[in-house]
Amino acid sequence: MLEKIRDGSQSWVAKSILVLVILSFAFAGISSYLGSSTAVPAATVNGEDISKAELEQAYQSERNRLQQQLGEMFDTLSANDGYLQTVRQQVLDRLVAQKLVDQAAKKLGLTVSDEQVKKAIFTEPAFQTDGKFDNDRYQALLRQLGYQPVAFRNTMRNDMTRRQLIEGTLGSEFALKGEAKQIAELQGQSRDIKYAIVNAEPFKADIKVSDEQAKEYYDTHQDQFIRPEMISVNYVELNSSDLAKNVHVTDADAQAYYDEHKAEYQSQEKRLPAHILVQFGDDKAKAKAKIEEIKKELDNGADFAKLAEKDSEDTFSAKEGGKLDWYEHGVMDPAFDKAMFELKKGQVSDVVESEFGFHLIKLLDVQPSTTIEFAKVKQEIIQDLKKKQADEEYYEQKEQLANTSYEQPDSLTDTAKAVGGEVKHTALFSRNTVPAELSNPEVIKAAFSDQVLQDGMNSEVVDIDDSHSVVLRVNEHKVAGTKTFDEVKSDIVARIAQEKANEKAEAKAKEFAASIKADKSEVELTAKSKLHRFDRELNSAIVTKAFQMPAPKGVPSVDTVGLADGFAVVVLDKVNAAEGIDDNVIASLQQQLVNQYSNQDYTSLVAYLKAHAEIKYSTDLDEETGLQ
Template identity: 40%
Template sequence: MLERIREGSQGVVAKAILVLVILTFALAGIGSYLGGSTEVASVIVNGETISKAQVDNEFAKERSNLERQYGEMFKMIANNPTYMENVRKGVEERLIAQALISQTAAEMDLRVGDDEIKKNIRDMKEFHVDGQFNNDRYLSLVRSAGYRVEQFRELLRVDLTRQQLMGAVIGSDFVLNNEAKQIAKLEKQLRDIRYIDINAADFLTEVSASDDEIADYYDVNSGQFTTQEQLSLEYVELRVADLLSRVSVEESKVREQYESSLSQYQSPERRRVSHISFELGEDEAAAQAKAQAALARVNAGEDFASLAKELSEDTLSGEEGGDLDWMTLDDEDAFTKAVFALENGATSDIVTTDSDLHIIKITDLEPAATKAFDDVASEIKDELLFEAAKEYFYELQQQLTDTTFAVPENLTEAAAEIESDVKSTPLFTRSSVPADVNYPGVIDAAFSEQVLGENVNSDVIDISPEHLMVVRKKEHIPSEVKPMSDVREQIINILKQQKASELAKEKAEQYFASWKAGESIDGVTVVEKSDVSRVSRDIDNAIVTAAFKMAKGESNDAQLVSTSQGQAVVDLVAVKEANDVAADLESVIQRLNATQSNEAYKAFIDSLKEKSDIQYPTS
């Protein structure tokens, strides 16, 4: 719900610690709140259905988010079916968590009151103009997101109720100030060190590789020296978009479509509604008495807006004279029925809904209107052309299927049958597939036994509901072991590097033994570094890691470590504690809180899953 509101405003509502949880709730959409669905179930959580359509919808949103995040790299990611299936599974798991939290909140009878709803709405920066809450912006954004004001408030109540539950769960763990201070001190600690760096490259001139060693290495490790399999394809593709220029629509059909689908081009009647509302609560009689007293004053001629400000328990709309903005007849609840049973300017009797009593007034009315044919003719024609192209697409699909099967040794006849061309690709490997054929189904078919081994056309490949392709092998170069003559220099370099690394290790062990024994080491440079931090980048990371693992106060406790370039002997000289870490405490506490909160959230959801009945009927 909040996701739709935020799309136009980029505001933030929840505290940082709850943002991920609240967004999880927003992912569920409004389907489960507004009514049941006949959609196929993807998951059933304790009897509550999460439909396949819900999962599909949220997966599409997640896919769009990834596309925005990764840009040009997204196509490569999307072509990995395992990765995308994991993304979909993650969406499904979030929806399951949302359902479990909703059910638990309901079992605990948690509810957020109207004053809290009002406060949260007023605090939402999405509804602010010049730093202040603006009712017109509030109404406009809620309406543009597809909600009535009452719907939005009730859905926000659901979100905040969940937030209340999760706030208790993840707020039960907290970071002590002393704990955060100790961690900050460790992170900011500096060390003085000294070390001898032995680079294997310095020993390369002392080693060589014999012909026998080269031959032996080649024989044992021939798998390192293979070429990549290469393939080029011929293919025929069929796309609805390419068929638009090959179909036409008569103008009379456009007119017929307009007249038979007038409802699509009509804007419904709208009514501007105000109300005075009273919560039923536990004492219905008292609520009825208050509503009757208010109705009597309305019927006596007192100003409705003034009474709403004075009496309505929906304080948010009450401050605006009870205004709920425009409504259309898009629901069958008692409130909507009452609204559309009134004349313009009329006031209702008391209307009872699930949790409230209302006195309703129609303050304005806009009758239904129909767009003129000329205004929508172009749009209708485009739709009919697309439908005609799809019908033609299905016809050609069958022809393509039949011909590629009947004539498996080439694609020429299949292309001619659908009035298309045979296209081709250059040679490519599995890691460098041309964009025009870079689809998971196409790659699987291209490297299949049917195409490579049997040398026949592939089956028709469904790339999307509006895009098909058939491929066949044009040229295939299998992977093979390169001749030893081609990789001889590469093997020599490998063997020399191995031998040089061994010499470096031997020399390092000699230096290390001398260092531990307190003996002088001649002809070598001992590097001294002061104020080394855990994130120092001018020293090999292995040396830094070793230095911060060494205990202070232990003399002559040098260590021998492997580095990216060879070996090193490392010794700790001094530890410099960070005493003033006040500026870092807040970020450390936030980070630790986030970690603990994530762990608490996961543990809570896991515990709910263990005692729940979760079924996957479509799996």
């Protein structure tokens, strides 16, 4: 039981409860957790406020979710204030929708009784052990999640009330079996085709593009030649890893450190216990009497493993004769831990009381503490000492970096000298083409900040990570605008040439198509049988065209389709019926359709409620929200 609960609190049980709480947030919002406030609300929905604190907490939760989902990509996206404003707006829209659903449920008089809430908690699998409600597990998991029982019951009640309305709307949708079957047959059909590709490249040799044609194209397509805001910067960087290259640590230094910190290179003693557990249940005295009776049997020579298998209420370990796992000091419950480390190998403890019940503990084995030899850790110690000294120097120089760049705000020359570095330079770049060495959201934000671009000052010290910093200043700045004709002339010439080559390829492809229809073609076609609509081997344009073409009637269907660098002729010979469509496939598709229809219904419900609601947004939200 001990091991099971400790592991379980970090495994699927806790995760399932977390999902439960997240679902409650998704439908309920978070107003019940934050209480009332006299501050200006973020929005008012039919007279009910959504506080700025609610918005901020929901926004931070959404940021954390996106961070986990997108990883490093989110770091890049979050450097754009516009993206974060969009996320915040979406969060506020969601809170407004939740408030509207709350109000609609209340207006309809939907309620959930205490008995219904109790039944929901009792039947929640996360709170059960062997299919039965386990109050200890329930209490332990609520404590882990920071809930008081009353608050959790209220959350459950709100969630269940809301679901009455939502399920009453969404739950009425259905999809017919015939409807799903028809879609499955369309999705699963395959086609036998032949095709030939006419490459545009050979036609380019005979194409000439004049300056007048290029200029005319430029004048009529200037929206295609917008240049984003671009800058080049000068910067001074400070990196602990560079400083470490100049740090010298001797073997004697490493030996002295090892001798002084020898305890760090000793493994802790581990012990392997077995136990017999009797839980308190409803009668603690009765439980203690039972464990004492088991102790008497052991004192009279009974086998510990057999008694554990028969009498221990930790069914998880009972199957192994009560055997648990190897534990270091301080891992288990304090009372259990103390008793275990007072035993000698083979001894059985007296009755031990822990928060889980009464135990009898037997020490099965001991792994004594061992010391790692210096030779095995010498290089590791040397590297650690180098890093430590480099980090100390880094923080000293970082302060010097900040002071000098602030005192000399219009140059980085003195700043570089102060830290023994150099002023580095970049080529022009936009927010989306940042050099790899500066590709960090905070660096990008600093580079395009008013302090750097408008005021022409050095930036503040920007941390790329815990041991890597930069200070930068603008070197060249180009505002967003239209590129000049000279800048894009070569690209325009290449584009016009490609278009004209594509036109010639299209004409040739149509010529081939006509000859195929007349049954006079000598063009070599490539056959592809049983082509599926989600095929990834063939050019996607050819696949799409093949499934847009009508089924052949007596003679093949023939058509052409444009490609990125040419055209293709497509011949459809046969449409093959879908294979492998059974009741499971149809049932799965039916459910997908129901989910799709339900989502549409929910969107329509919220739209209806919004159309008939009075919603006011705050006009003085913090500037960074971008909300009006």
